[in-house]
Amino acid sequence: MYPEFSDEYWMIEALKRADVAEQHGEIPVGAIVVKDNQIIAEGYNLSITQHDPSAHAEMMAIRQAGKHIENYRMLDCTLYVTLEPCSMCAGLLVHSRIKRLVFGAHDEKTGSAGSIMDLTRHEKLNHQIDVTSGVLAEVCSEKLSAFFKKRRAEIKAAKKAAKGES
Numbered sequence: 476m477y478p479e480f481s482d483e484y485w486m487i488e489a490l491k492r493a494d495v496a497e498q499h500g501e502i503p504v505g506a507i508v509v510k511d512n513q514i515i516a517e518g519y520n521l522s523i524t525q526h527d528p529s530a531h532a533e534m535m536a537i538r539q540a541g542k543h544i545e546n547y548r549m550l551d552c553t554l555y556v557t558l559e560p561c562s563m564c565a566g567l568l569v570h571s572r573i574k575r576l577v578f579g580a581h582d583e584k585t586g587s588a589g590s591i592m593d594l595t596r597h598e599k600l601n602h603q604i605d606v607t608s609g610v611l612a613e614v615c616s617e618k619l620s621a622f623f624k625k626r627r628a629e630i631k632a633a634k635k636a637a638k639g640e641s
């Protein structure tokens with residue numbers, strides 16, 4: 476429904492990875508790395524499963540991209556991610572020298588590509604990234620809100636069940 480290779484087209488692909496995160500009981504955030512109109516890497520949140528606070532979607536995708544291109548610089552790549560990167564991931568993107576970042580929903584709590592700070596276009600850092608934000612933002616944020624709503628309901632139901640048993 477979106478033109479092939481458009482930002483929306485690729486964001487749909489990132490959203491599919493967010494669904495995989497959710498299937499693992501993780502916060503649904505997904506990312507892909509695109510080079511020459513091909514997906515060369517993907518990632519989704521795995522922090523809970525892997526007991527690893529660094530296992531964010533962007534981190535997983537960038538690590539995989541590096542292995543794929545056999546280079547730690549991602550000069551001609553674009554990272555698509557459903558949620559604005561945190562400070563750790565935004566810092567990682569600067570280190571990777573990635574050309575473009577495209578994200579969906581803004582993150583007012585930890586977003587470091589413009590919301591609470593901007594590491595992606597910091598004039599004192601040695602690399603600035605071309606950032607496009609808000610691509611399919613409503614779909615991306617709705618997925619997150621639905622997840623948290625469901626999780627709150629599950630916690631509430633579990634508490635109720637525990638009370639009933641005692």
Ligand SMILES: [Zn+2]
Binds near residue numbers: 532561562563
């Ligand atoms: Zn992150």
